[in-house]
Amino acid sequence: MMSFATTGTTPIGVAAAAAPARRVADVIIPLALDTAYSYAVPAGMELLPGAQVRVPFGPRREAIGVVWGLRAGDPGNLKQVIEPAGGPVFSDNLRSFLDWVARWTLAPRGSVLAMALKRPDEERGEVIRVGIRLAGPPPKRMTPARSRVIAAAEGGLLHGKSDLARAAGVSAGVIDGLVDEGTLETCVMPPENLFPPPDPDHAVTQLGPAQEAAARNLREAVAAHDAGAFLLEGVTGSGKTEVYFEAVAETLRAGRQSLILVPEIALTAQFLDRFAQRFGVRPAVWHSGVTGRKREKLYAGLASGEVRVVAGARSALFLPYADLGLIVVDEEHEAAYKQEDGVHYHARDMAVVRGRIDGCPVVLASATPTIETRVNAAQERYRHLILPERYGGRTLPAITAVDLRGAKAGGKSDDKPEGDGWISPPLAAAIEETMARGEQALIFLNRRGYAPLTLCRACGHRYECPNCSAWLVDHRFRRALVCHHCGHVARRPSACEACGTVDALAACGPGVERIAEEVATRFPGKRAITLSSDFPGGTERMRRELADIAAGKCDIVIGTQLVAKGHNFPGMTLVGVIDADIGLSSGDPRAAERTFQLLQQVTGRAGRGEKAGRALVQTYQPEHPVIAALISGDAERFYAQETENRRLAGLPPFGRLASLIISSRHREQAEAHARALARAAHAMDLRDPRLTLLGPAEAPIILIRGRYRYRLLLKSAREFDLQSFIRDWLAGAPKPRGDIRVQVDIDPQSFF
DNA sequence: AGCACGCCGACT
DNA sequence: GTCGGCGTGCTC
Numbered sequence: 117m118m119s120f121a122t123t124g125t126t127p128i129g130v131a132a133a134a135a136p137a138r139r140v141a142d143v144i145i146p147l148a149l150d151t152a153y154s155y156a157v158p159a160g161m162e163l164l165p166g167a168q169v170r171v172p173f174g175p176r177r178e179a180i181g182v183v184w185g186l187r188a189g190d191p192g193n194l195k196q197v198i199e200p201a202g203g204p205v206f207s208d209n210l211r212s213f214l215d216w217v218a219r220w221t222l223a224p225r226g227s228v229l230a231m232a233l234k235r236p237d238e239e240r241g242e243v244i245r246v247g248i249r250l251a252g253p254p255p256k257r258m259t260p261a262r263s264r265v266i267a268a269a270e271g272g273l274l275h276g277k278s279d280l281a282r283a284a285g286v287s288a289g290v291i292d293g294l295v296d297e298g299t300l301e302t303c304v305m306p307p308e309n310l311f312p313p314p315d316p317d318h319a320v321t322q323l324g325p326a327q328e329a330a331a332r333n334l335r336e337a338v339a340a341h342d343a344g345a346f347l348l349e350g351v352t353g354s355g356k357t358e359v360y361f362e363a364v365a366e367t368l369r370a371g372r373q374s375l376i377l378v379p380e381i382a383l384t385a386q387f388l389d390r391f392a393q394r395f396g397v398r399p400a401v402w403h404s405g406v407t408g409r410k411r412e413k414l415y416a417g418l419a420s421g422e423v424r425v426v427a428g429a430r431s432a433l434f435l436p437y438a439d440l441g442l443i444v445v446d447e448e449h450e451a452a453y454k455q456e457d458g459v460h461y462h463a464r465d466m467a468v469v470r471g472r473i474d475g476c477p478v479v480l481a482s483a484t485p486t487i488e489t490r491v492n493a494a495q496e497r498y499r500h501l502i503l504p505e506r507y508g509g510r511t512l513p514a515i516t517a518v519d520l521r522g523a524k525a526g527g528k529s530d531d532k533p534e535g536d537g538w539i540s541p542p543l544a545a546a547i548e549e550t551m552a553r554g555e556q557a558l559i560f561l562n563r564r565g566y567a568p569l570t571l572c573r574a575c576g577h578r579y580e581c582p583n584c585s586a587w588l589v590d591h592r593f594r595r596a597l598v599c600h601h602c603g604h605v606a607r608r609p610s611a612c613e614a615c616g617t618v619d620a621l622a623a624c625g626p627g628v629e630r631i632a633e634e635v636a637t638r639f640p641g642k643r644a645i646t647l648s649s650d651f652p653g654g655t656e657r658m659r660r661e662l663a664d665i666a667a668g669k670c671d672i673v674i675g676t677q678l679v680a681k682g683h684n685f686p687g688m689t690l691v692g693v694i695d696a697d698i699g700l701s702s703g704d705p706r707a708a709e710r711t712f713q714l715l716q717q718v719t720g721r722a723g724r725g726e727k728a729g730r731a732l733v734q735t736y737q738p739e740h741p742v743i744a745a746l747i748s749g750d751a752e753r754f755y756a757q758e759t760e761n762r763r764l765a766g767l768p769p770f771g772r773l774a775s776l777i778i779s780s781r782h783r784e785q786a787e788a789h790a791r792a793l794a795r796a797a798h799a800m801d802l803r804d805p806r807l808t809l810l811g812p813a814e815a816p817i818i819l820i821r822g823r824y825r826y827r828l829l830l831k832s833a834r835e836f837d838l839q840s841f842i843r844d845w846l847a848g849a850p851k852p853r854g855d856i857r858v859q860v861d862i863d864p865q866s867f868f
Numbered sequence: 869a870g871c872a873c874g875c876c877g878a879c880t
Numbered sequence: 881g882t883c884g885g886c887g888t889g890c891t892c
Contacts, residue, residue: 145869147869148869149869151891153891156892173892174871174890175871175891176872177870179891194892195892781887
């Protein structure tokens, strides 16, 4: 059944000839396996290192893997490579990069390879596209629809059938009729060129002096194949995009490829059109939603080098480029660059590594760079390019705090919201004024649902998630209680589940739905819309609503962090923040920085258009460094303080944070193993103070996709090799029994 | 990730 | 007796 009988033995007829090279291929299979498996290379088979091969795997399976190395050696009774599998050859650079990522993330090499092997499912034949062109005399009976079609088909050019029908405003039936009459004829259209080459000199932009200086630096780095990272920092509207477009242009002139990494939500038509204005065509786009034939063609086009510029989400970083000459990471600070399932990696950092390995510059662009990137720039690991000015002298919105503490803390008591409302009198007045001027207002509250806590008025029972003991959030619109950690959904009961009292559920605290209710009663007749990630009707409907808002068809927008990024609302002149303190006490080491950036982004939504904007920020902690920095606009000082805090706490970028994720299908097992590891880590703290166990010993266990997960947080001094420590530790720790898995996330971005 | 092997409860 | 549930471990 297997080929053991013949492997290692030369077929009789060839035996007398010179001994054939005995070659062994070490192959990585794109499964969660770290080891390379060795296969005999049959005599006469041409194989290069990095080639894709079909190999037997297990008793009755085949797999497509990548040759990680070729060596001379005794094939013994190894199985044989079945055949080369076509597709791009993975270059030495790419394999080194994938190895590096696997080592860094402690992920199996096969899992990392799988991210680069987005293999087309099947080689499918070219679809024949039917074209239509004008061929004969006008039809005997002319109708208005028919004349429109003929007018649209004028000039003898080829038209796609559906395109032509759309252009003429008729159905395909009219065209079929004209084909039958002989006026039109069908023919085979040449395959569509999906990726027309961008033209570096299509529409050269006039740059300001600071932009020009930055662009010159980037052009030189591209031309010199200078493998280094740049931080390109500039406030919104300072022209960062134009500057890195110049680096893309230079890469195009050199005939090499550019990768522009963009957070997936920012891959909008707006961004692509901006590229098209500069380069004549839209860039190729890669993200999880690009599927089927388009994905296959793009994959092949990148590997052949034919596709010159790709704009992609983080997964685009792992593709087999033929000749990568530039990587741009736009909006470097975006948390979307962190992959938190499967292989845990941060695309921004991996981009810098790929640039090193491939020998090309990496540009990190942001208006609000993260602390780690700022420090890398300050320590001159990254070169720092600054665009200090906003285009056209437009000003940033004026931000004021609304002190909610009331009289006892010295604030003005009349600033507190009345009764059971959440909108304070100053904010309400500001909304009134904005409405009176016919402008738009945005009310921001980063909390989905109606109320974050539900309890029974009769017995005080709190509704908690049965899986992870987090509070269940009241979603009145969906008539459900929802766990925001694990997604558990329960019907909203009418009687208390503890004491049975009917209609005694009390909602505590505000969520966006509750604010929407308050807006509806306080501003009757105003058109209001609530935007959050559980918006009913999906992305398509959301997109339409956003377009309506931009067109001014809405007076008041109530939203979660969804409204903070990406979308531009030109008519928005007021932003009200209901609770700026959310997130400040979350225990997340990045809480302050995160909150600051979020509030900066959302208040920055005011006054993007013609008219100046302002923002009112409701808070119980007006003196908190985050709020104070936001009000004063002194971001630099805030970052300096926050950097110092991190240094004192030994957190990134001055140390490393890692979380061990322990997961099992059985809650008790996950708990027991996590406790054992925590004890081991604690013992390690005492022996080696460079490594510390952080966070609450009793972290919640949460259920994600059928597995209970526990997160153990560690920090270590920068020079301490956390990865090798964890590897050794896992090797020495009592073997996890059962279905327990341990994963590692270096520099995790979020903590519950 | 599959797929086989194996160890327990339910059935012709 | 053996069919099949899924828990466990291996794949050059």
